[in-house]
Amino acid sequence: MLNFKTHRLLLKQLKAKCKILFTGFALLVFTTAYPQSKTITGVVKDKKTNKPIANVSVLIKNKTLQTRHYSITNNLGEFSINFTNMLQSDSLYLELISLGYKKTLKLLDWETSFYSFFLEESFIDLDKVEVKTIAPINLKGDTLSYNVDYFARNEDRSIGDVLKRIPGMDVDVSGKISFNGKNILNLYIQGDDLMDGRYGLATKAINKDMIKSIDVLRNFQPIKVLKDKLPTTDVAVNLILKDENSIKLAGQAMLGAGLPSQYDMELNAMIFNKKLKTLNSLKLNNSGIDYQNEFKQFQADNFLNSIDNKRPDLLLSSALTTDPDIPKLYFYQNKSGVINLNSLYNTKDTIQIRTNVQLFADRNTLSFENNINNFTLTDTIQFNQVQQSLRKPFVFNASINLEANKTKSFISNKLSFNANSDNDFSSVLFNNGGFNQQLLINTKEISNNFNWIPRLKGKNVLNIGMNSSYNNMPQILDVFTGLEPTILNGGNNYKAVQQFAETPTFFNHLTSSYLIQGRIRQEYQAGIVNEWQELNSTLQLTQLNGNITQYTGDVGNKLIWGRNKLFFTPKYFYKNDKWQSSVSLPFIWQSITYNQSDYQLNITNRRFFFNPKATIRYDLNAEDYIEADYQFNNNLGNIAGIYRGLILNNYQTLNRNDAALQEKRTSSTGLKYNFQRARILLFVNAGVNYSKVTANTILSSTISNNIQSTVLLPFENDQSKISIDASIKKYLFKLKGNIGFTSVFQRSFFNQFINGQKLSFSNDAILLAALIDAKVGEVFTLKYSANLSLSSSKQNNKVNNTAALENRFSRLNQDINFGYNPTDKLFFNVRGTHMHISQPTQPTINYVFMDASMRYKIKKMDLSLEATNLFNIREYKIFNVSSNQFSVNSFELRNRMLIARAIFNF
Secondary structure: OOOHHHHHHHHHHHHHHOOOHHHHHHHHHHHHOHHHEEEEEEEEEEOOOOOEOOOOEEEEEOOOOOEEEEEEOOOOOEEEEEEEOOOOOOOOEEEEEOOOEOOEEEEOOOOOOEEEEEEOEOOOOHHHOOOOOOOOEEEEOOEEEEEHHHHOOOOOOEHHHHHOOOOOEEEOOOOOEEEOOEEOOOEEEOOEOOOOOOOHHHHHHOEHHHEEEEEEEEOOOOOHHHOOOOOOOOEEEEEEEOOOOOOOOEEEEEEEEEEOOEEEEEEEEEEEOOOEEEEEEEEEEOOOOOOHHHHOOOOHHHHHHHOOOOOOOOOOOOOOOOOOOOOHHHOOEEEEEEEEEEEEEEOOOOEEEEEEEEEEEEEEEEEEEEEEEEEOOOOEEEEEEEEEEEEEEEEEEEEEEEEEEOOOEEEEEEEEEEEEEEEEEEEEEEOOEEEEEEEEEEEEEEEEEEEEEEEOHHHOEEEEEEEEEEEEOOEEEEEOOOOOHHHHOOOOOOOEEEEEEEOOEEEEEEEEEEEEOOOEEEEEEEEEEEEEEEEEEEEEEEOOOOOEEEOOOOOOEEEEEEEEEEEEEEEEEEEOOOEEEEEEOOEEEEEEEEEEHHHOEEEEEEEEEEOOEEEEEEEOOOOOEEEEEEEEEEEEOOHHHOOOOOEEEEOOEEEEEOOOOOEEEEEEEEEEEEEEEOOOOEEEEEEEEEEEEEEOOEEEEEEOOOOEEEEEEOOOEEEEEEEEEEEEEEEEOOOOEEEEEEEEEEEEEEEEEEOOEEEEEEEEEEEEEEEEEEEEOOOEEEEEEEEEEEEEEEEOOOOOOOOOOEEEEEEEEEEEEEEEOOOOOEEEEEEEEEEEEEEOOEEEEEEEEEEEEEEEEEOOEEEEEEEEOOOOOOEEEEEEEEOOEEEEEEEEOOOOEEEEEEEEEO
16 A cells, blocks of 8 residues: 555656656556455355356345345356455455345355355245346347446446446547447437437436436337338437336536636426426536537438538638647636527327427637648748637527327428527737737528328338428628738738628428338339529728728629439348348439629539449348448539639638539448447447549649638549548456457548649558546546557659658547545546657657546535646647648647536435
8 A cells, every 4th residue: 555655756756747647546546456356256056956056146245235246156156256355344245146046145254265155945936026136238139228227336427427338338529429339320318309419418417317227229210100111220329217207307406616716507407207308408607618519419410411401611710720639628718608498298199399499608718829831842831820719609599390200100390490600809910910800600590301201001101301491601701901912902002801701502302202011122212402502702802091992803702503403212121130231223313503604604514323322231140240331422512612703711711713513423332340249248340441532623722921822623633541440348347347449540542732733642540549447446446548649641742853741640648537436425536638749840749637526425415626737737739730731739728727516416
């Protein structure tokens, strides 16, 4: 055991150098846990026949007869249990339970390591048997059910804490859930989709004590009329309530305050029963907590892609960097508030009414420095900027959904309205010149999605769907200085420049399909897609005398776009005991017309496409399978690739196009292997994917001292990518935790014009990740993860005997969480994060972040104290590598924080 002086020395070394963080933790864990472990073994036999008894539950219980450890005898009647003896002064008992034998209870002797038991037969009346112990997991068909009480720990608050520990489950930083490498379709509460895919709040707000089991639904079909008629490979998660008839209001209220000038307030209220489900939340904080993932609609992009709804991208931006890749708590200088209201009501007629409303407002600042080296064949051009931004985002989402999901028919209608805005004001120092700028973005969208699926005679099914939407995103960028007068104002100095852009869009998708049952299921789908868009932009200059003039290099953009598509898609599905396959054969006729009269642009493009897709799967057994897929896709570009007028995307980038409509031909193929043993909680998946894209355009960049101009040029361009991945995860019952390993390799090839020269690049990326999450003894928990990423970008061709461009980058992230729970009510936790970042031409970067927390439970109230960024690191620097560019980004971080919270559960 480490003495007090050793602890003090360890902490001094940790604070002074930070490099021995993980060695210190390892010493602490192993010297306090493993040297005091104890293993007992034994054998269990039938007293009458002297034969070994298999499948006997051997439990170690404390004096209150709570189970602490357990084992099950093998076919020879043998068992082995490893546990800590730190509670040696207490009385522990061995209890043996087996159906058909008398229960045996024996006081554990600390000096004895081997036990022999002889059980007596006991004849019982089965009508009086009551099963009280639930297995940790239960596999029934395509449903894998996890017992929450088994996998939860005392320190867990929400069901989200348990989800992160469920074997085979992954929860990323945004809250998105995946199972054995596959993103889940949705998260349900007792079979109901209360959150409309925005399940981030549910996983944080729902108390673990409300949930009986977490069910993973494989090959999930949510529409009852299609069940056993239209196979899927989707995965969903269903939270099973302990009491689905409860009418009790539950939730939490939280008040928090801290230094420097921190506050955190939260109120969650929920009711869950068969008829009514509600989950409502009100939150406020300025302590670095980001609420946006709580109402992010996961899988929304998949739905939009399925109906071919190509949303326009933003044309303007204010910053030339993204947020740092560290927890947002360290840099998010915010004042945030959110209201999240969700309700679902099931009527007696099985009609479901659901409403979802989110209102989010924020005021946050971000300060960063960005140094970019642009490598050309003859020179290195540097862009250096320092920026301080004040951002005021606002989000409003509202939807109402009516649905009747019956075995004979399905009908639903969802009406949604979204209004978002962002006001970004920033001060910029760019290449030694200072100025201010402001970006205003307002987005409005209204959409309606209707779906009707009646079952016809002969068990055939008709499906009719319609989706209509309108959206617009007007954007205004004001830069209060005279950028590039040679390019924008004929060489004359001027005061300011304003760029306006918008892309109003109306979209309509109408489809009908007919599903025929048989040995080979057949589905015939036909539909129409209509899209009408405009791209409007103007570039105005404020002269030195205050007059506002138009940019004279062109007249801006007033581009009208129309896309009409007719499609007919036969689909075929086959399944037997081992094989299942699907083939989709879309025949598409598409007409695109775009007109920009100011540039004598009046084009109509009519094309016929055939985009086949096939998947075949072989089930090796009930749990393992091999799956292969192939897809070929013809795709035409969008309005953002054909406008001719100049647009100032940001103060550093000018963009226009000089090419016809982009055409892409993409072929992709993949092979996936899925292995799992649910009863022993072992999950393995591996895959390889290859894709190739051939386009008729190529991006050309011209880089000068203060500006980068990009244009899309009409040249043939090939891009390809191959990726290989593998993952293995195992739950260790003795440690009550997970171990896992993941590896990914990616290689991509692409071409780019830089200052008039066509260059070919290859990018390599390797990711290796390892994880262990264990409970060591009764009072210690340990979680350690390591991620190593290696990336390189290399120019493959030499031009004019110049040196080829090449960049390399490596990064190692290590995280360790150490928990100490001396009682069921008191919890201590320390978290350390180490980052090692290197690049051949730059000094190596090392960071160590440390947080600590303490929590105490008092009946229905929790008191906690949390300290963040204990070493008070004020700057975070990161490298970024791409084809011809190397950048160093430095971000200002929050001060060290200390915040106390009181949480009331009701």
